[in-house]
Structure formats: structure tokens, C-alpha cells
Amino acid sequence: MSERFWMSVQTALDERRDPLGDAQVREWLFEHPEDALEVCELRAALEQFERADIPLRARRRSLALPLAAAAALALIALGAWNVLRPRPQATPALTAAQELELHPVVARPDLGSVQSWELVSACTTSEGTITVRASEGRVETENDFAHRAGELARAEAPVHHEESWNPQ
Amino acid sequence: MVHPQGDSPLEGRMAAEIPRLRAYVARLLGVRTTSPDAEDALQEVLARAWRYRASFEEERALGPWLRRAALRVVLDRRDARERAPRVAELDPDQVAARTSPDLPAQREQLERMLAPLSPIERESLLRFHQRGESVAEIAAAMQLAEGTVKSHLWRARRRIAERGRER
Numbered sequence: 243m244s245e246r247f248w249m250s251v252q253t254a255l256d257e258r259r260d261p262l263g264d265a266q267v268r269e270w271l272f273e274h275p276e277d278a279l280e281v282c283e284l285r286a287a288l289e290q291f292e293r294a295d296i297p298l299r300a301r302r303r304s305l306a307l308p309l310a311a312a313a314a315l316a317l318i319a320l321g322a323w324n325v326l327r328p329r330p331q332a333t334p335a336l337t338a339a340q341e342l343e344l345h346p347v348v349a350r351p352d353l354g355s356v357q358s359w360e361l362v363s364a365c366t367t368s369e370g371t372i373t374v375r376a377s378e379g380r381v382e383t384e385n386d387f388a389h390r391a392g393e394l395a396r397a398e399a400p401v402h403h404e405e406s407w408n409p410q
Numbered sequence: 411m412v413h414p415q416g417d418s419p420l421e422g423r424m425a426a427e428i429p430r431l432r433a434y435v436a437r438l439l440g441v442r443t444t445s446p447d448a449e450d451a452l453q454e455v456l457a458r459a460w461r462y463r464a465s466f467e468e469e470r471a472l473g474p475w476l477r478r479a480a481l482r483v484v485l486d487r488r489d490a491r492e493r494a495p496r497v498a499e500l501d502p503d504q505v506a507a508r509t510s511p512d513l514p515a516q517r518e519q520l521e522r523m524l525a526p527l528s529p530i531e532r533e534s535l536l537r538f539h540q541r542g543e544s545v546a547e548i549a550a551a552m553q554l555a556e557g558t559v560k561s562h563l564w565r566a567r568r569r570i571a572e573r574g575r576e577r
Contacts, residue, residue, distance in 0.1 A: 252564045263488075280571040284570055296540060
């Protein structure tokens with residue numbers, strides 16, 4: 243925009259004249275109708291200032307609001323830090339499955355109740371092998387000495403066994 | 411008058427320019443595009459343009475030609491107001507608007523206009539245009555040279571005008 247044009251506008255305003263009444267301003271504006279918007283809006287703004295009660299100096303903004311906002315932000319940040327801060331690793335609670343893996347419990351086999359029993363013991367000596375078979379109410383011994391001697395020796399002795407068997 | 415489905419090529423071109431022309435007229439008048447003032451002025455512009463259509467060269471851009479016509483209408487209206495006796499201007503609504511401009515929304519709007527100014531530019535501008543002080547009085551009050559006050563005033567006005575252009 244031409245400085246000369248603006249000088250005409252400013253001079254008119256300094257002299258408290260309407261720039262739109264100035265011949266030089268008009269001449270420019272008819273050539274550049276878009277520039278009329280700026281002049282019209284400036285004019286309208288200045289007219290508004292004439293009627294408005296605006297303080298000469300801009301009011302300083304109160305510090306109360308920014309301070310309150312800063313305090314609120316600080317509180318929020320503190321709360322967030324308290325929630326999100328890293329904590330020392332606590333012993334995690336184990337699930338039953340993990341506990342079992344770490345400390346396996348060997349299930350005691352259910353033996354049930356004894357229906358019959360038999361113990362067999364064999365003893366080999368320089369003379370031969372002696373086998374002892376024990377079962378409920380009966381002990382039987384056998385050796386192979388007789389094979390060597392050419393006779394079979396067999397002894398049977400009744401056993402009185404009164405002891406009760408409790409597998410628990 | 412001009413209808414969107416105009417018969418002649420110029421009529422059709424003018425119809426296409428109407429929305430932009432309406433906005434331009436409204437800004438010149440400082441009113442909303444929907445205001446009756448803007449509509450009234452727009453109709454006058456279109457009527458004038460149609461009356462002088464013989465002066466329009468078809469190969470030239472229509473927009474600037476119409477804007478020139480609009481400017482002429484607005485300036486004629488301004489001149490007519492200037493010539494009219496002062497009492498004719500004082501209808502009750504205008505009196506109310508002139509005596510009670512201090513609504514919060516208006517104050518806020520004015521403060522926004524002043525926001526880009528430096529404190530010294532703001533004070534110079536308000537002393538001159540609001541309080542009606544002369545440059546010499548402002549210079550004395552602010553302990554500045556008159557030339558300095560003038561340059562602050564000029565700069566303040568340019569900033570406000572530029573703000574208007576950015577809108």
C-alpha cells in the first residue's frame with residue numbers, strides 16, 4: 243500500500259477529519275478498492291474508542307488466577323507422582339500353581355489295608371543258599387545243602403505271630 | 411434486478427459476484443453481512459452497476475469494477491450523512507448506542523484491538539481519540555516530543571488497520 247496514501251489518511255486523522263472525505267484518499271481508493279476496507283475499519287475502531295471508557299494503560303492481570311492454577315497443577319503432579327513413582331519390588335504373591343511348583347508336595351501313596359504279606363530272604367553261604375519265606379502265620383525255610391549232600395532238607399516250623407499290622 | 415439465472419452474460423457474472431460483494435459492502439459499512447443496512451447498500455450497488463453497465467468492458471475483471479461501484483455508494487451515503495442536519499442523525503437507537511457503548515463484549519473487542527500496541531502507543535492513541543487531547547497536550551503529559559507522539563499515533567493506527575486487514 244502506498245505510503246503517500248497512508249500519509250494522507252494519517253494527516254486527516256491528525257486534523258480530526260474523516261479520511262474518507264479526503265480527495266487524495268478517495269482517488270487512491272477508487273484505484274484500489276480493497277484498501278478501503280482497512281481505512282473503513284480503522285475509522286470504525288477509532289470511533290468506538292471515542293465512545294468507550296477504556297483505561298489509558300492496560301490493566302495488569304491479577305496474579306491470583308495464575309497462582310491458583312499453578313498450585314492446582316502442582317497438587318495434580320504430586321498426586322500423579324505418588325501413584326506412578328517406582329516402588330521397591332515387593333515379593334509377589336504366588337498363585338497356588340507357582341507355590342506348588344516351588345514347593346512340591348509329594349503325595350503320600352495310599353497304601354490301603356494289607357490283605358496278605360510275604361517276605362522272602364535268601365542267604366548264600368559257602369555251604370549253599372538258605373531261603374526263608376515268611377507269610378501270615380507261616381515261616382518256611384529252604385536250602386540247597388541237600389542237593390549237594392544228595393538229600394533234600396526241609397524244615398517247617400509253625401510260627402505264632404500275634405502282632406497286628408497297622409500300615410498307618 | 412439481477413437474478414442468479416440471468417439472461418445476459420453480464421447479469422450471470424454479476425449474480426456470481428454477489429456473495430463477495432455483499433461481504434465487501436458489509437465490511438465497508440462495519441455491519442454484519444446479514445444486516446438490513448448491508449442488504450440495502452448491496453441492492454443500491456447492483457442497481458448502480460446495472461445502470462452504468464455500458465461503461466463496463468467485458469474483457470475486464472468484474473469484481474474490482476463492482477467494488478468500485480460499492481465504494482462509490484458507501485461514500486455517497488457518507489457524504490449525504492455529513493450534509494444532513496445533525497438532529498436527523500439522533501434516532502433513539504443511535505443515541506443509546508452512543509451513550510452506552512461500554513458493554514463488556516464491546517470493551518473486550520476494543521481491548522483486543524489495542525492488544526498489539528505498546529503501552530506508549532496505546533496511551534497516545536487513547537489520549538488523542540478518546541480524550542480528545544491534542545498532540546501538544548499529549549506530549550506535555552507524557553513528557554515526549556510532539557514528533558515522537560505523532561509517530562506513536564501513526565504506528566498505533568497502522569497496527570489497528572493491519573489487524574482489520576487480517577480479519
